[in-house]
Amino acid sequence: MQQFVMKCGGSTLAALPESFFADLRALQESGVKPVIVHGGGPAISETLTKLGIESEFVNGLRKTSEEVLDVVEMVLAGRINKEIVRKIQQSGAKSIGLSGVDGQLIIAQPVANADEIGFVGDVTDVNAAIIAGIMEMGYIPVIAPIGIDAQGQRYNINADTAAGAVASHLGVERMIVVTDVPGILKTVDGEKKVLPSVTVAEINEMIATGEIYGGMIPKVRAAIQCIQGDVREVVIVNGDEPNVLSKAVLEGGIGTRIVQSE
Numbered sequence: 013m014q015q016f017v018m019k020c021g022g023s024t025l026a027a028l029p030e031s032f033f034a035d036l037r038a039l040q041e042s043g044v045k046p047v048i049v050h051g052g053g054p055a056i057s058e059t060l061t062k063l064g065i066e067s068e069f070v071n072g073l074r075k076t077s078e079e080v081l082d083v084v085e086m087v088l089a090g091r092i093n094k095e096i097v098r099k100i101q102q103s104g105a106k107s108i109g110l111s112g113v114d115g116q117l118i119i120a121q122p123v124a125n126a127d128e129i130g131f132v133g134d135v136t137d138v139n140a141a142i143i144a145g146i147m148e149m150g151y152i153p154v155i156a157p158i159g160i161d162a163q164g165q166r167y168n169i170n171a172d173t174a175a176g177a178v179a180s181h182l183g184v185e186r187m188i189v190v191t192d193v194p195g196i197l198k199t200v201d202g203e204k205k206v207l208p209s210v211t212v213a214e215i216n217e218m219i220a221t222g223e224i225y226g227g228m229i230p231k232v233r234a235a236i237q238c239i240q241g242d243v244r245e246v247v248i249v250n251g252d253e254p255n256v257l258s259k260a261v262l263e264g265g266i267g268t269r270i271v272q273s274e
């Protein structure tokens with residue numbers, strides 16, 4: 013049984029075509045078991061602006077006060093999570109949406125610089141049995157990246173980080189990161205090209221030179237962490253490309269692959 017974790021970024025969610033969900037359904041029907049972890053950064057920012065609440069990013073992570081946390085949970089676990097569940101159901105597949113708070117699915121602890129950025133969490137544990145149970149019933153789990161600790165405190169978790177942790181804890185073969193670029197881009201002879209695969213050393217060099225920046229940094233960091241465990245490969249792809257999921261899962265040759273040893 014092949015399982016994969018798919019991370020859908022907020023950059024691309026609204027634009028994902030119906031065919032993307034049809035492809036997901038076809039994959040599930042063929043016996044593959046998908047788990048979805050989603051983001052929604054742009055929608056959170058939009059709602060915060062509407063409400064007149066200021067927020068800023070520190071090294072790619074949103075500074076999260078109690079007030080911001082309410083909005084993060086409302087947008088991610090409410091609006092975005094249910095939007096994805098509805099789209100999957102419209103495609104004819106079955107889906108259950110939940111956040112990391114439900115059933116204590118994602119256990120988190122404050123990040124090291126919590127003094128500076130507030131209620132932002134790192135994942136310490138994932139209740140894999142809940143995800144397995146949902147999949148056994150034939151449903152595709154859709155997870156919003158909110159974590160909880162033993163005291164009941166909620167945390168805002170970067171969606172790439174949460175997806176990587178879920179992939180690691182489930183021990184899936186593959187994590188697919190769906191975003192708004194066709195992979196990791198590198199300028200070669202003045203032309204931007206998608207790298208078919210990258211090593212950890214190349215990634216570190218590209219971060220150092222600034223060729224990998226912003227929202228790509230948490231993706232590659234999560235990828236590096238995953239592939240140090242049981243996850244065989246992480247593939248970064250664009251959600252716009254036709255049949256991108258089945259290509260990434262069954263065929264290969266699409267996007268950028270980050271693999272265990274190369």
Ligand SMILES: Nc1ncnc2c1ncn2[C@@H]1O[C@H](COP(=O)(O)OP(=O)(O)O)[C@@H](O)[C@H]1O
Nearest residue numbers: 021022023191193195196197223224225227228
């Ligand atoms: N080397 C790179 N190749 C491709 N994209 C990159 C690279 N470095 C930084 N990026 C940026 O990362 C973005 C994807 O991250 P982000 O906007 O956070 O997406 P998401 O919402 O899907 O998580 C791209 O749109 C691009 O601007």
Ligand SMILES: CC(=O)N[C@@H](CCC(=O)OP(=O)(O)O)C(=O)O
Nearest residue numbers: 022051052053073074169170171
């Ligand atoms: C701590 C932190 O930064 N959390 C993110 C969670 C959403 C996210 O990561 O969404 P994307 O995948 O669309 O970027 C945030 O508040 O925006």
